[in-house]
Amino acid sequence: MTTTRALPVLAAAALALALAPGFATAQPLDIKPSSQPAAPRVAAPRGIPLPPARPPGLGMPAGTAPVQAQPVASATEAPPVATPVRQARPSGNLSRAEAVERLNAYFNSFATLQGNFTQVGADGRRMQGRLYIQRPGKMRFEYDPPATTEVIADGTSVAIRDRRLATQDLYSIGQTPLKFLLKERMDLARDTVVTGVTTRGDILSVRLDDKSTLGGTSKITLNFDLAANELRQWVVVDPQGYETSVSLRNLDTQSRPDQKNFIINYERVL
Template sequence: MTAAYFTRAPALALAALLALGPSAEAAGRSRVAGVLPPPRPASLGRDLDVAATGSIVPIAKARAAGAPVVPAAASDKLTDRQIVEKANAALNSVTSMVADFTQVGGDGRRLTGILYLQRPGKLRFEYEKPSTLEVVSDGSTVLVRDRKLNTSDPYPISQTPLKFLLSSKIDLSRDARVTAVATDQEGVRISIEDSSTLGGTSKITLYFDPEITTLKRWRVIDPQGYTTTVSLSDIEKNRTIDPRIFMLNYMRPVE
């Protein structure tokens, strides 16, 4: 998974739980066309290198020119199915997580905060000011609160893009439709589509490190074509989290 976005179509707000759009003050975010890049051929990392200029150069020419040769990632040797299986294993190995996040909307607006996650089903996006948003899941219900607007909107997890990341047993191929798998020197990306979310089909791209052990970033294209990207840093896996963090609070204080 903006406040204007919630107002425009409240059910679609649940795409936010993988990448929650900015709050009311960003009502005019723009559409982003053609966000998903074409899959990178599996052989590309073995046959080509990226020179210092960032251009793609054949290995022989790169060596002749003295350009650094970037070794192929281990994931280049895996089939798409094996990559997805490794991604499933990586996601299932994390029962809890605390991480800093940076969220960028389609309009370029940046928000930051702390993500708390406890599988199965529990999650909290705690946004730093000036954002007034708060997103909490207690295991069955996701509550989207905006303290500035004094709103609290509950949604069932089962109809959100969250369900495949928060389920007790994660299987990307079972829980969604895998549409693309690609690798490069920066890591692995897996693109999926979930047609069971409220409002239509959500397109999600997950970005992993080259070893496919850590989810580093995700991007969501909601059913109306708006894009949000969330990047994680300072990730702490399997850390004990105070369960009170995931309690739903329907009170609406104004700040």
């Protein structure tokens, strides 16, 4: 069953050392007077010259430079502070070819992805949930309550379920504007029309037209964090003009999602 009601849903689809205590307050030794008479004090003879200063390197092998004493740092002197290493910011705006190459490299660098998302629809409604992807072709948007919608792709079809309305709409994966998440090998320049590239600080924005989506052309904007090397957001304007944005966080490309997340029951009675 195909309805235009589900189109907006498709668009969603980081010790200092101290002196020992008591060192400065040591008590004087208690010395008792001795019963033996003190030895007479002998005065140093006068007029005897002091011996000459010891030449540097005396007693060392010939040709060896004397070792210079190194100054001892004060106990109260602060240790040097290490300067944190920051990842270099991208210099200038990327060209269209450079931007496409950067995004293609990112999408083709992982086979699985999961994380949290926040979706804002054209009506301003805000929903959150969990996203699971296994390429090629498998995806699940799991919305937090009170939302009753599920979006599942099993490698062939995309099912949009609404438990409250007891409906399940099926679409071909090729009809969705989320092919950049699901294809085994992504080439944005081949699979879409790149209409613009801008860079603001660390955020690279690439605007695309996808003419193969259901109902006509969808306009997609991908916002990519160059410093973190992660996709941060996509914004989709579907053929009817409805805009949906999806922001991502806590992305994990190492863990493998549970395969039960991608099962569509085509005979399910809702």
